[in-house]
Amino acid sequence: MAERNGAACPKCGGVNPPGADFCYLCREPFGTQPGAGALVGPSPPPSEALPRLRPVPMLLFTEAARHNVRMSFLLFALLFVVFFLLGTAIGGAYGDVGAGLGLSFVLYAILGATAYFSGSSIVLSIHGAQEAGEEAHRQLRNVVEEMAIAAGVPPPKVYVIPTEGLNAFAAGRRPEEASVAVTAGLLDRLSREELQGVIAHELAHIKSRDTLYNVCAAVLVGAVALLSDLFLRGTIWGRRGRSPGGRGGRGGNAALFVLALLLAVLAPLAARILQMSISRQREYHADAAAAGFTRNPLGLASALEKIAAGGPHVPGENRGTQHLFIVNPLRAFGPDASSLMSTHPPTEARIQRLRAMGGFAAGA
Amino acid sequence: MAYIPLILAAVIVAWFVAAYNKLVRFRNQIKNAWHQIDVQLKRRYDLIPNLVEVVKDYMSYEQETLTRVIEARGAALTAKGPAAQAKAESVLTETLKSLFAVVENYPELKANRNVASLQEELTGTENKISFARQFYNDSVMTYNNAIQSIPTNFIASFFNFGQEAYFETEPESRAVPKADLR
Numbered sequence: 001m002a003e004r005n006g007a008a009c010p011k012c013g014g015v016n017p018p019g020a021d022f023c024y025l026c027r028e029p030f031g032t033q034p035g036a037g038a039l040v041g042p043s044p045p046p047s048e049a050l051p052r053l054r055p056v057p058m059l060l061f062t063e064a065a066r067h068n069v070r071m072s073f074l075l076f077a078l079l080f081v082v083f084f085l086l087g088t089a090i091g092g093a094y095g096d097v098g099a100g101l102g103l104s105f106v107l108y109a110i111l112g113a114t115a116y117f118s119g120s121s122i123v124l125s126i127h128g129a130q131e132a133g134e135e136a137h138r139q140l141r142n143v144v145e146e147m148a149i150a151a152g153v154p155p156p157k158v159y160v161i162p163t164e165g166l167n168a169f170a171a172g173r174r175p176e177e178a179s180v181a182v183t184a185g186l187l188d189r190l191s192r193e194e195l196q197g198v199i200a201h202e203l204a205h206i207k208s209r210d211t212l213y214n215v216c217a218a219v220l221v222g223a224v225a226l227l228s229d230l231f232l233r234g235t236i237w238g239r240r241g242r243s244p245g246g247r248g249g250r251g252g253n254a255a256l257f258v259l260a261l262l263l264a265v266l267a268p269l270a271a272r273i274l275q276m277s278i279s280r281q282r283e284y285h286a287d288a289a290a291a292g293f294t295r296n297p298l299g300l301a302s303a304l305e306k307i308a309a310g311g312p313h314v315p316g317e318n319r320g321t322q323h324l325f326i327v328n329p330l331r332a333f334g335p336d337a338s339s340l341m342s343t344h345p346p347t348e349a350r351i352q353r354l355r356a357m358g359g360f361a362a363g364a
Numbered sequence: 365m366a367y368i369p370l371i372l373a374a375v376i377v378a379w380f381v382a383a384y385n386k387l388v389r390f391r392n393q394i395k396n397a398w399h400q401i402d403v404q405l406k407r408r409y410d411l412i413p414n415l416v417e418v419v420k421d422y423m424s425y426e427q428e429t430l431t432r433v434i435e436a437r438g439a440a441l442t443a444k445g446p447a448a449q450a451k452a453e454s455v456l457t458e459t460l461k462s463l464f465a466v467v468e469n470y471p472e473l474k475a476n477r478n479v480a481s482l483q484e485e486l487t488g489t490e491n492k493i494s495f496a497r498q499f500y501n502d503s504v505m506t507y508n509n510a511i512q513s514i515p516t517n518f519i520a521s522f523f524n525f526g527q528e529a530y531f532e533t534e535p536e537s538r539a540v541p542k543a544d545l546r
Contacts, residue, residue, distance in 0.1 A: 138481050142488030149400060150495035152393065152503070192487075295498065 064208035064285065072216040076112060079220050082267055083108045083227065089260035090231045104227060111226075115219035120171035120179055123215070127169075129159035129181040140187060143195050144180060144203075150293040151203040156180050160187065166307045169325045170202035170211050178206040190303055197290055197300025198307075204289035210282045228264035280345050287350055291357050301354035308347040383519050390507040394528055397500035401531070404492040405453075411489060412437045412460075415482045419463075422473045426466050433459045460486060497531050504528045 083104040091100015114122070132140055141158055148155040156172065159181035166186050172178030180202045182195075190198065205211050291297035344350075416430055423430065436456040443452040464483060467473050474480070508527050511520035519525070 135481065138484050139488075142484060142491075146488060146491045146495050149404075149492050150499055152397070152499050196491075293495075 061207050061289075064210075068209040068213040072213050075213070075216045075220050079112070079223060080108060082220075082224055086224075086227050086231070086260070086263055086267065089263055090227075093257035093260045107223065107227060111219055111223045115215055116173070119215035119219070120173070120177075120211070123169075123171045123218070124159055124179060124181060127161050127181065128163070129161045129179075132158040132160045137187070139192065140182065140195070143192065143199050147196060147199045147203050147293055150200065151207050151289075153178075153203060153207050156203070156206060160184055164188075167325045168198050168202055170205045171215065172206060173212045173215070174209070175206050178211060180206075186307070189306055191299075193294075193296060193299040194303035194306065196294050197296065197303045200290035200293040201286045201300060203293065204286040205282070208282075208285065208289070210286065224267045228267055231260060231264045283344050283350065284353065287354055288357070291354060297354040297357040301351045304347055304351050304354070308351075380519065383516050384523065387507070387510060387516065387520060387523075387525050390503065390510055391525065391528075394500065394503045394507055397496065397503045401493065401496040401500060404489055404496050408456075408486065408489045408493065409437060409441060411482065411486055415463075415479070415486065418476070418478045418482060419467065419473060422470055422476075423466065429459070429463050429466050433463050436460075457490065460490075500531050504530050 084101070087101040087104030088097055089100075090104070091097040094100065134141070137158065137160060140160070144158050145155050153175040156170070156175075156178040157180070159179055161167075161181055161183045163183050164185040165183050166189060168180070168182040168186055170178060170180050180199060182198065186198065187195070205214075287297075287300060290300050294300070412433060416434060420427075420430055433456075436452065436459040440449070440452040440456045443449040467479060467483070510516050511525045511527065
């Protein structure tokens with residue numbers, strides 16, 4: 001079948017993709033003329049005029065998306081193990097392994113299901129995000145649609161956080177049901193080009209399914225923190241109520257109690273380090289992808305500068321959700337932000353990388 | 365041991381199916397991207413009469429600018445051939461720009477919500493057109509890369525997956541800046 005080479009328009013000779021109903025260039029409908037949809041021989045050589053900034057290869061996104069799905073599974077598995085250990089240890093410390101295990105599994109199931117099925121709506125409502133109106137936020141909606149076209153994903157739902165703070169985040173398990181939220185302050189202060197950069201960055205997170213992983217990470221950290229919190233408080237309050245009076249001590253094993261204490265203190269820390277280290281890589285990737293979508297890395301660079309220069313805090317920004325934002329809302333933006341516990345690379349470094357890309361584009 | 369060839373065959377078949385499906389997915393994406401360009405172009409043609417309708421009462425002294433926009437739209441709609449089409453599209457973009465420049469001189473027009481939102485709509489549509497073209501070309505590149513590289517090229521040639529053409533604009537329209545209608 002030679003049709004793969006695309007149909008030449010019988011009228012103007014323009015080459016159309018196979019399956020076109022009419023000529024894109026002269027709007028001549030195919031099928032009305034003899035010889036319509038006639039086929040040209042070899043396709044023209046690939047364009048020399050491709051944008052100078054390299055597009056982000058789509059396969060990279062597929063890879064990244066698969067990686068994120070795998071990692072999310074892994075996180076849930078890890079979470080299961082952590083709950084198993086904590087449940088056993090805490091149960092053992094109180095002398096009832098079964099109850100400890102049961103309680104931790106119920107918690108695990110509830111948290112996991114909540115995170116998976118309503119993670120993004122929870123995150124949106126924590127930050128007070130409201131759906132962007134058709135009229136009131138026409139520009140924002142247009143920019144989101146533009147960037148969705150550039151990224152080749154369905155346009156996500158658009159939310160505005162009514163605050164003067166400067167930030168943005170994306171949420172959603174899959175690109176088909178994703179959402180993007182930006183603060184009202186961001187809309188006020190950023191130019192259209194800068195806004196494009198920010199939205200492109202968020203769409204890159206959605207396309208590579210970082211958002212799925214991010215929600216899972218938020219749950220892991222939150223759940224481990226919750227469980228160990230429960231235990232630590234329990235050790236303080238529980239002594240009076242739980243000590244069986246007759247035996248003069250806890251019913252449980254002292255060694256297990258120490259182990260549980262250790263786990264309860266260390267597990268949240270370990271979970272947090274995991275959350276941080278993985279999400280920094282993603283920021284660089286999303287920045288690069290955003291530059292590929294907009295072909296304009298300088299837009300995002302100057303947006304990052306404005307965001308880093310600061311503004312009041314976004315309500316609801318907290319340790320659990322800090323890694324979701326385009327720029328970490330809780331940190332000072334100095335070189336010290338590059339520590340082990342940071343969710344984002346230092347904004348300075350990100351801006352520098354983007355400017356370097358812009359230099360290439362301008363110089364070529 | 366007798367199962368080893370069977371397992372090997374199964375793996376090869378599975379890879380084959382996956383690679384074939386990938387090529388089909390890429391090809392459909394190209395078609396979809398092409399369609400997207402067209403949707404946005406139509407949208408722009410549809411928006412222009414609305415804009416002209418809204419501003420014409422205010423701009424009695426600027427009939428010429430309005431006429432030029434309407435003519436440019438007509439020319440873009442009826443342009444014959446790729447070169448003429450590209451040229452007509454860029455003329456249309458230029459006339460729209462000059463119309464918006466004129467709007468700047470009319471405070472009551474600038475304050476008009478309808479004008480502001482139509483202006484934003486046109487800017488957005490203009491951008492969507494160029495991003496849709498960009499995505500089309502990106503998709504073509506991904507697809508062409510796939511059908512030319514080992515090992516998918518074997519499947520591509522076996523099932524007649526051919527190269528797709530890039531969308532190219534004429535040199536003069538390349539110089540047109542991305543809608544600067546703010």
